[in-house]
Amino acid sequence: MAGQIPDIVVLRLPLYVRALEHLAREKVELVSSQELGGHVQLTAAQIRKDLSYFGKFGKQGKGYGVAHLLLGLRRILGLDREWPMVLIGVGRLGRAILGYEGFAAQGFKIVAAFDTDPKKTGKKAGSLVVRPFDEIESYTRERRISIGIIAVPAKEAQYVVDRLVKAGVRAILNYAPIAARVPKKVKQREIDPVAELESMTYYLK
Amino acid sequence: MAGQIPDIVVLRLPLYVRALEHLAREKVELVSSQELGGHVQLTAAQIRKDLSYFGKFGKQGKGYGVAHLLLGLRRILGLDREWPMVLIGVGRLGRAILGYEGFAAQGFKIVAAFDTDPKKTGKKAGSLVVRPFDEIESYTRERRISIGIIAVPAKEAQYVVDRLVKAGVRAILNYAPIAARVPKKVKQREIDPVAELESMTYYLK
DNA sequence: GCCTGTGAATGATTTCACAGCA
DNA sequence: TGCTGTGAAATCATTCACAGGC
Helix, strand or coil: CCCCCCHHHHHHHHHHHHHHHHHHHCCCCEECHHHHHHHHCCCHHHHHHHHHCCCCCEECCCEEEHHHHHHHHHHHCCCCCCEEEEEECCCHHHHHHHCCCCCHHHCEEEEEEEECCCCCCCCEECCEEEEEHHHHHHHHHHHCCCEEEECCCHHHHHHHHHHHHHCCCCEEEECCCCCCCCCCCCEEEECCHHHHHHHHHCCCC | CCCCCCHHHHHHHHHHHHHHHHHHHCCCCEECHHHHHHHHCCCHHHHHHHHHCCCCCEECCCEEEHHHHHHHHHHHCCCCCCEEEEEECCCHHHHHHHHCCCCHHHCEEEEEEEECCCCCCCCEECCEEEEEHHHHHHHHHHCCCCEEEECCCHHHHHHHHHHHHHCCCCEEEECCCCCCCCCCCCEEEECCHHHHHHHHHCCCC
C-alpha cells in the first residue's frame, strides 16, 4: 500500500495475469501466494509484497480469489479496455507481427500500418492498407493512439521513434535491435531475440 | 575483476556488443564509457563497473578501443563460434522465426525444425524438412545442440521444455506465453510481446 | 588533463519473520 | 490452523568519488 510503485513490480504483473487466466480456465477459485509462486517461478513473499502495493486482495487463511485478483490486476494494468496500436514498417517482420494472433486476445489491435516505401504504400498487408509514413502524426493524433510498434531496420528506428513521440505516442514496442532514446514520459520495451540468445551463450561452456 | 558475475551484468553485455558493432561500422576507434553510455542509455559508471568484472579493457585517459573491446565481449559471450539451434513448433509463429534473418548475422542458425503434427512432418518449412518431434532427443544429442527455440502453444510448452531438457539442451528461447519450469542449470528467456505491452499500459493514463 | 578501475556509500529489491484475522 | 499483509533485515545493484596511469 504505497504511493510510488517500482517499475520492476509493474513488469511482473502481466505474469500474474497470465497465471491467473490459466487458473481461471482450470476452474480454480482460490490460490495461495505459494501456489501462484509455483506458476510464475517466484517466491510467495515476493508475490504478497508485489500485490500489497496495490491494496489487499487476499483472504487471510484462504489465499486469493482467482477471479477477484485477476479482475483487479487487469484493471490496474488498464486491460479492461481495447488498445489500438499503429505499426511502422511492413517488411517481413512487420508482416509477421500483423499476422500474430496473440495481441487480439488481450485487447491489443493494430489499426493501421505505415511504411516509407512508396512501393508498399497503398497496397494491402494482412487486412490493412499500408499508409505513407508521413501520415503518422495526423492519424495517431486524430484517433488518440498511444501505442506504436516499430518494425523497421535499426538505422531508421531512432527517426521513427522521434516521429512517433511527436505524434503523441507514449508507449513503444520496439522490434529494432537498438535502444532508441525516448523522453522519460514515454515507455519503451524492446523485443530482441538475438540479444536474449547472446546472454545465454555466456553460460554454455 | 571478480569470480561470480551477476546475471544482470551478463544481460547487458549484448547491448554493448550491438553498440560497439555500430561504432565499428562507423569507423570509430576509441570510445569512452561516457559515449558508450549514450548509445545504450546507461551511466558511464555502470558500464565501467560492468566491464571491470571481466578484466581491464580500457586505456586510461583514452577510453576503450572499439575493436578490442568488441572482440573481448564477443569471446566472453561465446559469440566467436556458430551456434546451431533447434526449433520446435512449425505453425505460423514458427515459420516466421524460421524466416527471420537476424539470427544468422550473429552466428545463430536453426538447423532443424520439429513438430508433433504428422500433417506437417516430412514437408518443407523454409529450407528445412520438418521432423517428427519424437526424434528430438536423438537429433540434439548426436549433434550436441545446446539451444532450443520453442514456438508451440502455451499448454504444450512445459512438455516440450521437459523433453528438450532431457535431450541435453541448456538454453531455451521461449516464444510461448508461459514461464516453463526448468532446472537451475538450464537458462530460459521468454519472448512475450503481449506481456511487454501489458506492462506499458499501466502507465498510459 | 582525461578517463579508467574500483572501494565505499547509497539506493533498490528481496527475503524474513511474525502479528493478526478468518 | 493457514495464509495474508507488512515492517525490519538482508541482499543485491547502482552511483559516487577519487587514486592512479597515460
